[in-house]
Amino acid sequence: MASPLSRFFSGVGVKRLSQVEVAPDASNQHEFNGINEFRSIFGSEKRKFETKFIFLSDDEDKLLEANGFMTWYDARENHPTRTEFRLYYSSNEVLASANSNDLVVVGKTGADQLAVIVAPQNSTSEKQLLWLFGMEEAANKFMVRDLTGDKRDMGFAGRYILSSLGMEQDETAPDFLDELLYKFGKVFPTTKEFSAYARSTVKYVSPVEEPDETLMAWLEREELLFKTLEKVIVKDQLVKGFGPDGTDVEEFIKLSLSIQNRRKARAGFSFENNIAILFSLNRVHYSHGAVTERNNKPDFVFPGIRYYHEAGFNPELLTMLGLKTTAKDRWRQVLSEAAKIPNKHLITLEPSISRNQTEEMKANNLQLVIPAPLFGTYSAEQQKGLMSLRGFIDLVNGRQNHYSATPLLF
Structure with a gap:
């Protein structure tokens, strides 16, 4: 099944931040400049959007998230001939941490929802965002893209980058569900066991002639099958509720953290397992x-x-x-x-x-x-x-x- 970017964003604008947009000592305007192109996405009526603000960093300990809002409006609404559209953002830690020339992406993620993503200049996060949205570079005015008609598959790299934004794809393989439950039940097997099973379901690969393509096929299939089994297991836990009365918040948080940690650990072990198998099949001593x-x-x-x-x-x-x-x-x-x-x-x-x-x-x-x-x-x-x-x-x-x-x- 294709995974187009339009499943997550109906439109995006990308630019570099100016001093006046982010520096509190230079301005308190809380507005983005160079925004006229957004009319093709937002229209001409005043609108208020729930907004998630995200600051990406190559240092995972410095990632920031905040919730707020943005307002799209015409400051000269009552003028008979002139328009002056503005895009106002609420105070938040993300833009307070940004610097001039950092990359900013404003993406429409729902009818009344936006995501604002900031990445430091010259960072890997910045380069990934530019690649994801098909741009070589960004200027001081928003370059806006309508993505509603984009049906191209993002591939592994696109899903990888979206995952770093907390935008996981809800994709499963229902055709494999009965076999998964027969083989493992509603229990997570060891990563080595699961990797071996996932590999067995991938046909038409050549570990010796095409190890790169084989590795990616194995990893993508394993990820898909894992999410298929995970969805069933986690759904049962959600139905049971948390704690004696079913509403224990701390127990819910523990489950959420365990899911995130399991996904990260499984991805790492899966990578190692599949690489080791490829080395063995290629008669590499290690x-x-x-x-x-x-x-x-x-x-x-x-x-x-x-x-x-x-x-x-x-x-x-x-x-x-x-x-x-x-x-x-x-x-x-x-x-x-x-x-x-x-x-x-x-x-x-x-x-x-x-x-x-x-x-x-x-x-x-x-x-x-x-x-x-x-x-x-x-x-x-x-x-x-x-x-x-x-x-x-x-x-x-x-x-x-x-x-x-x-x-x-x-």
């Missing part, structure tokens, strides 16, 4: 989660931890690979792992990482590995420095040709 110096545990060491700790083994034939479903600022964590290997590799599912970040990775001798279907979210210049999963497998297999090793099964 150790998974083995200990190096200072009790560090790189995700993968090639050809294996035994060789890593062997004093006489040529260190140039060693390789390490870190995994991060989301990179943002977390990619630096892999730099301290596997000290004997100065040139690190990191595979991530993060689309459209900023140029600043990819340049910094390069400066720190970190090679970014991206599944080939996500290359298109990066600029042409950035793509020259990316390595596909196919390329990484070829690299480690090439190094294996320089030594004799028995298969290592960890």
Whole structure:
């Protein structure tokens, strides 16, 4: 089933914030400038919108959300010939935290609902928003797009970015529900079990000839099947209620947090499980989660931890690979792992990482590995420095040709 952007936004406007729009010492107007193009989406009548304000950051601890409102009106409504439309926003922590030249997106998400998303200039979040809405760059006036007729599938990258905005797609696979319930019941199985089942339902993939495309097909199918089973299990919990009288707020919050944590943990373990299977099918020798110096545990060491700790083994034939479903600022964590290997590799599912970040990775001798279907979210210049999963497998297999090793099964 196609997942078009129009399921979430009927129209958007994108621009860069000016000093007068966000700096309290410069102005208290609480209005956006360069807004005339919004008439094609908002019309000419005065309207008030419930609004969710979101501040994105590459540092996950600095994400902000606030609820408020926005008002669209003509300041010269009573003038016979002139119009002067304005877009007023209520005071909120998100825009109070914004800076001049940060990116702002105003998106219509419902009949009387808006989302205002702010991302710092030159951040990965900014680059992802520009990619999502099909824009190379933004100016000081709103560039407005009507999305009502957009039926194109956003793909994995689009759903990934929307998820970071808290906009999860309510998509399930009802054709698999009976089999899921027969196999697992209304209980979450281990991620390894579930990954194996999900892989078994994906046909017409080639783990050896096309590992990148195979990985993405496996991950997308597993996500879809997990949400199918999760919906049934969570619905039962909602029907039962929370606490003795069914209305215990703290119990409800605990359930909500457990759902979020389970989704994040499952995504990470699924990534690891499927990557490990692909390595095995491609006859790659590796150790998974083995200990190096200072009790560090790189995700993968090639050809294996035994060789890593062997004093006489040529260190140039060693390789390490870190995994991060989301990179943002977390990619630096892999730099301290596997000290004997100065040139690190990191595979991530993060689309459209900023140029600043990819340049910094390069400066720190970190090679970014991206599944080939996500290359298109990066600029042409950035793509020259990316390595596909196919390329990484070829690299480690090439190094294996320089030594004799028995298969290592960890």
